[in-house]
Amino acid sequence: MSRWLLKTEPSEFSIEDLAARGEEAWTGVRNYQARNFLRSMRPGDLALIYHSSCARPAVVGIGRVQSEAFPDPTQFDPESPYFDPRSRPEAPRWYAVNIAFERRTERPIALAAIKAQPALAADFPLTRRGNRLSVMPVTEAQWRAILALERVR
DNA sequence: GCCAACGTTGGC
């Protein structure tokens, strides 16, 4: 089983939305490196759900990968903001996976707290300056170090 | 709202 981190803007789709729906197709990823990570996901993998571009950037919950990667349907939908006119159905550029709600963290695990952890300061895409990757792998050690912060304070 | 950092595009 692999572990991941998925960013989402809570104004677009929040952990509350995922909790309410139970499962969601994780669409709209339009970065090749992130796309490649989506494609290496397997059912049963776990993912930290992270709120970005908001007042309190934080890990807010955990999701479970429910499917293999499949072509992201929004790339073919001219009405979608994620429409990609250069992608062809016979050779899709972009992929999605289904993500199930697992649980919320007991409290938001703030980016500031994550950065303050020496174990997470180095070699973790989320805490690197200028990082824009919206799907990233998380090692078991990083996973534990982040969730250890759930009960701090 | 600002701005640094990044990925992508396109001219050459």
Place this chain on the structure above:
DNA sequence: GCCAACGTTGGC
């Protein structure tokens, strides 16, 4: 294939 210009991300 290089690289400047541009648009976007995302923390603050």
